[in-house]
Amino acid sequence: xxxxxxxxxxxxxxxxxxxxxxxxxxxxxxxxxxxxxxxxxxxxxxxxxxxxxxxxxxxxxxxxxxxxxxxxxxxxxxxxxxxxxxxxxxxxxxxxxxxxxxxxxxxxxxxxxxxxxxxxxxxxxxxxxxxxxxxxxxxxxxxxxxxxxxxxxxxxxxxxxxxxxxxxxxxxxxxxxxxxxxxxxxxxxxxxxxxxx
Ligand code: CO
Numbered sequence: 001x002x003x004x005x006x007x008x009x010x011x012x013x014x015x016x017x018x019x020x021x022x023x024x025x026x027x028x029x030x031x032x033x034x035x036x037x038x039x040x041x042x043x044x045x046x047x048x049x050x051x052x053x054x055x056x057x058x059x060x061x062x063x064x065x066x067x068x069x070x071x072x073x074x075x076x077x078x079x080x081x082x083x084x085x086x087x088x089x090x091x092x093x094x095x096x097x098x099x100x101x102x103x104x105x106x107x108x109x110x111x112x113x114x115x116x117x118x119x120x121x122x123x124x125x126x127x128x129x130x131x132x133x134x135x136x137x138x139x140x141x142x143x144x145x146x147x148x149x150x151x152x153x154x155x156x157x158x159x160x161x162x163x164x165x166x167x168x169x170x171x172x173x174x175x176x177x178x179x180x181x182x183x184x185x186x187x188x189x190x191x192x193x194x195x196x197x
Contacts, residue, residue: 099155
């Protein structure tokens with residue numbers, strides 16, 4: 001990031017903080033006292049899907065985990081720690097796993113077009129899409145728009161299935177802690193979130 005880019009970021013932040021304080025003098029004092037988010041959001045790292053902006057949720061209302069292609073992985077200690085904290089300590093009422101159309105991670109997975117660490121991270125996405133019949137096995141090639149779209153949906157629903165099987169989720173539900181799970185998909189083309197079933 002160039003010096004002027006970081007200056008822009010800092011100037012934006014100063015203006016934002018000042019406007020928040022003008023609107024609500026207690027805003028930062030209140031937030032500094034603690035968080036009680038209603039939502040845990042598991043989304044893609046894609047810069048075009050900024051959770052608070054697209055949902056209109058204020059600071060303090062959504063606990064966030066993002067990774068490439070919004071994967072729910074049981075061996076991912078980062079995600080598992082987020083899940084445990086959100087469920088056991090913050091006691092969120094809703095967990096949202098949100099995919100998006102046009103996901104570059106899903107595309108790269110299906111085309112086999114990456115290498116190194118990211119290839120290893122995305123490989124299971126392709127395997128799952130083959131298993132569910134969304135894409136064909138055999139050598140990966142150029143991806144059609146229709147298959148890409150279907151893969152984004154199927155992949156996100158698969159993460160919901162994984163969430164349902166998560167021990168922290170199951171434990172909370174077995175103990176009657178109100179916790180609902182949702183799969184949403186965001187459309188980059190119109191800015192709308194839709195529920196997947
Ligand atoms: Co993505």
